[in-house]
Amino acid sequence: MNQRRLKIKGGKEWxxxxxxxxxxxxxxxxxxxxxxxxxxxxxxxxxASIDRRFEQRGPLAADGTELDVVIVGITRExxxxxxxxxxxxREYYARAIRNxxxxxxxxxxxxxxxxxxxxxxxxQDKMLYDKIKQAENVxxxxxxxxxxxxxxxxxxxxxxxxxTFGNVFFTADSSIGxxxxxxxxxxxxxxxxxxxxxxxxxxLLPSFSTAILxxxxxxxxxxxxxxDKNQFLLGNRTIPRVAETxxxxxxxxxxxxxxxxxxxxxxxxxxxxxxxxxPGINPDIFDEFIETNPFKNKVVLIGPVYPESQDLxxxxxxxxxxxxxxxxxxxxxxxxxxQAMIDDDYLRTTTRTTDALLVIITAxxxxxxxxxxxxxxxxxxxxxxxxxxxxxxxxxxxxxxIGDWFFSxxxxxxxxxxxxxxxxxxxxxxxxxxxxxxxxxxxxxxxxFSHYVSPEIxxxxxxxxxxxxxxxxxxxxxxxxxxxxxxxSLSEVVSPEVLAELLNKHLDSMAKIIINNYGxxxxxxxxxxxxxxxxxxxxxxxxxxxxxxxLQMQRxxxxxxxxxxxxxxxxxxxxxxTGEMIVGNFGGKDRFDYTVIGDAVNIGARxxxxxxxxxxxxxxxxxxxxYVQDLVIARKLDTIIVKGKTKPTTIYELIGMxxxxxxxxxxxxxxxYNDGIKLYxxxxxxxxxxxxxxxxxxxxxxxxSRIYLERSKFFLLNPPPDxxxxxxxxxxx
Numbered sequence: 001m002n003q004r005r006l007k008i009k010g011g012k013e014w015x016x017x018x019x020x021x022x023x024x025x026x027x028x029x030x031x032x033x034x035x036x037x038x039x040x041x042x043x044x045x046x047x048a049s050i051d052r053r054f055e056q057r058g059p060l061a062a063d064g065t066e067l068d069v070v071i072v073g074i075t076r077e078x079x080x081x082x083x084x085x086x087x088x089x090r091e092y093y094a095r096a097i098r099n100x101x102x103x104x105x106x107x108x109x110x111x112x113x114x115x116x117x118x119x120x121x122x123x124q125d126k127m128l129y130d131k132i133k134q135a136e137n138v139x140x141x142x143x144x145x146x147x148x149x150x151x152x153x154x155x156x157x158x159x160x161x162x163x164t165f166g167n168v169f170f171t172a173d174s175s176i177g178x179x180x181x182x183x184x185x186x187x188x189x190x191x192x193x194x195x196x197x198x199x200x201x202x203x204l205l206p207s208f209s210t211a212i213l214x215x216x217x218x219x220x221x222x223x224x225x226x227x228d229k230n231q232f233l234l235g236n237r238t239i240p241r242v243a244e245t246x247x248x249x250x251x252x253x254x255x256x257x258x259x260x261x262x263x264x265x266x267x268x269x270x271x272x273x274x275x276x277x278x279p280g281i282n283p284d285i286f287d288e289f290i291e292t293n294p295f296k297n298k299v300v301l302i303g304p305v306y307p308e309s310q311d312l313x314x315x316x317x318x319x320x321x322x323x324x325x326x327x328x329x330x331x332x333x334x335x336x337x338x339q340a341m342i343d344d345d346y347l348r349t350t351t352r353t354t355d356a357l358l359v360i361i362t363a364x365x366x367x368x369x370x371x372x373x374x375x376x377x378x379x380x381x382x383x384x385x386x387x388x389x390x391x392x393x394x395x396x397x398x399x400x401x402i403g404d405w406f407f408s409x410x411x412x413x414x415x416x417x418x419x420x421x422x423x424x425x426x427x428x429x430x431x432x433x434x435x436x437x438x439x440x441x442x443x444x445x446x447x448x449f450s451h452y453v454s455p456e457i458x459x460x461x462x463x464x465x466x467x468x469x470x471x472x473x474x475x476x477x478x479x480x481x482x483x484x485x486x487x488x489s490l491s492e493v494v495s496p497e498v499l500a501e502l503l504n505k506h507l508d509s510m511a512k513i514i515i516n517n518y519g520x521x522x523x524x525x526x527x528x529x530x531x532x533x534x535x536x537x538x539x540x541x542x543x544x545x546x547x548x549x550x551l552q553m554q555r556x557x558x559x560x561x562x563x564x565x566x567x568x569x570x571x572x573x574x575x576x577x578t579g580e581m582i583v584g585n586f587g588g589k590d591r592f593d594y595t596v597i598g599d600a601v602n603i604g605a606r607x608x609x610x611x612x613x614x615x616x617x618x619x620x621x622x623x624x625x626x627y628v629q630d631l632v633i634a635r636k637l638d639t640i641i642v643k644g645k646t647k648p649t650t651i652y653e654l655i656g657m658x659x660x661x662x663x664x665x666x667x668x669x670x671x672x673y674n675d676g677i678k679l680y681x682x683x684x685x686x687x688x689x690x691x692x693x694x695x696x697x698x699x700x701x702x703x704x705s706r707i708y709l710e711r712s713k714f715f716l717l718n719p720p721p722d723x724x725x726x727x728x729x730x731x732x733x
Contacts, residue, residue, distance in 0.1 A: 021366075044186065047184055057404075068299055068339060071335055098135075103295040108302065115166050138172075190247060195207065212334075251339055355418055370392065472597075473583060476578065477583060480575070485570075502568065514531045618654040630658075635652060637653050640728045643730050
């Protein structure tokens with residue numbers, strides 16, 4: 001197809017690109033940071049990136065004994081070992097507090113809600129109350145009734161007439177922290193509340209981990225953190241702030257922290273379990289604890305560690321690569337947060353301003369780079385598109401890995417949803433910009449098409465320009481390739497003037513046939529013609545129109561040959577194939593072709609040359625035959641694998657249309673041939689030899705019959721193996 005040169009306005013184009021790149025980045029910032037609208041996709045991408053980074057980084061602690069937090073769990077073994085059913089008498093917890101303090105525990109946190117007095121055993125409540133008051137290092141669990149949203153902050157409700165915060169033992173020494181945790185929109189716990197605003201902001205109360213840290217540092221449990229712009233200030237400690245929370249720096253999956261069974265701290269010399277022989281519980285282990293002293297100066301958390309507790313939560317860390325194993329008990333989540341507070345080892349985030357600048361700069365760079373590459377004047381656009389795609393893909397890879405590095409080495413969470421979105425938007429933005437620029441050349445494109453499609457198609461394009469889309473799109477089309485047999489040899493014996501006149505007549509006649517049958521004339525390549533049907537205007541019967549055109553082209557060539565004063569022996573081979581192809585304008589910004597590409601196109605070109613192997617004039621593929629088999633006269637030639645391909649395809653010789661006035665002899669030849677070809681795949685070699693001997697006697701010029709005669713003779717003497725399929729592999733194009 002003819003080409004036109006398109007002009008690019010230098011300075012203005014660069015300024016326009018600069019502004020578009022910045023605008024794309026600003027648009028991404030609006031969506032990613034939920035400035036006006038909330039798009040859950042970006043939030044999901046952000047969550048997924050954090051989970052992936054935990055997986056890439058791996059656990060922080062190889063051995064739980066190195067950590068400052070120990071878990072004393074209420075387990076299924078506890079139920080079997082204890083003489084009393086669960087929920088346990090409160091005497092158990094009083095004993096555990098006493099014995100853990102004997103072992104040197106620095107702080108004891110109880111992740112259980114004692115929201116009602118024990119009416120049946122009030123003496124046990126007093127025992128636990130006195131033990132909490134005496135210990136002065138116990139932090140209890142508190143709860144609240146509900147949450148309301150006030151601006152960017154959550155505030156909770158507490159009963160005006162209840163100062164116990166949902167725990168009847170609060171007044172023992174006012175040590176309490178709220179155990180409710182914050183789930184993200186996908187149900188995963190990635191953040192932890194540091195302080196909780198209560199009753200419309202009138203009160204600021206610590207979370208469970210914050211209250212334990214207060215005790216650990218020697219402050220009163222209800223000491224309030226000071227809320228700065230981007231951090232919480234708690235004594236001489238600073239905690240990164242994300243709204244009312246901070247990200248949890250998980251030390252590892254469930255089981256990372258050392259765990260013991262609560263019965264081990266109740267079952268001392270003054271307490272006996274049934275039989276003192278429960279599997280897994282050593283009755284003398286408390287004495288061993290006194291000797292090894294594994295709890296000295298540790299934070300000890302007491303709470304449920306059994307599935308029925310309904311205290312299992314989804315987290316971003318897991319035991320294996322299977323996401324189904326990412327659940328963790330609530331007490332373990334508290335342990336992770338407390339350990340991070342003790343170590344001052346937090347996950348930190350960048351500011352919204354930094355995130356916005358990163359998004360805008362990334363979008364601008366990607367848009368400018370891809371726009372510059374797409375503006376390169378190169379006929380074949382595909383290599384340029386591959387380069388731009390590689391730039392975008394490489395940029396995404398770089399952003400992801402930089403985020404992983406900062407997370408693993410500095411504990412910094414760099415949001416990648418924004419930069420990745422800016423890369424994608426920048427890449428496609430440059431494609432859209434190119435598309436719009438090319439649309440400005442609409443008049444030129446129209447003038448090009450007017451020479452290569454029928455007037456009817458051109459009128460449809462003018463009435464509905466959307467049918468002609470710049471760029472490529474996948475469609476099922478039919479392609480035709482034609483070539484003059486022996487043209488090179490002919491040019492050596494004929495004068496240039498005679499050859500040029502002959503070629504012009506030939507090409508002009510064939511082009512008219514193609515266009516009159518609603519085809520699109522793609523290109524001339526010397527004496528060869530390429531055309532296709534079904535684009536730019538959709539044609540339901542594109543395969544049939546291509547076959548009609550091929551037959552008319554051969555008949556027209558017969559007329560040209562008869563009327564040629566030089567009596568030149570001109571013959572033409574035609575290949576037709578139907579299939580999915582990419583059709584559109586291909587090339588650089590300055591030069592382009594409207595054409596088709598794809599595997600189906602390449603196979604159609606092979607069919608044209610395959611005519612030489614079978615002595616035929618028109619070969620159509622099985623996909624074309626499927627559409628026209630009831631309307632044409634054709635015979636099966638072979639099942640072949642063309643050179644450079646691996647998938648077999650069946651080819652047919654197109655002889656005429658069903659309503660053509662073909663000679664009776666031609667119909668007889670086709671019928672006899674079809675009868676013989678059925679013998680070949682059935683391995684009936686002797687019958688096939690006899691049949692094709694008769695065919696070659698009656699029709700000595702019929703090359704396909706001679707081919708099958710020779711093959712049948714060969715296989716009669718050399719039978720093929722059992723796995724023979726009858727497929728012919730062509731070694732040449």
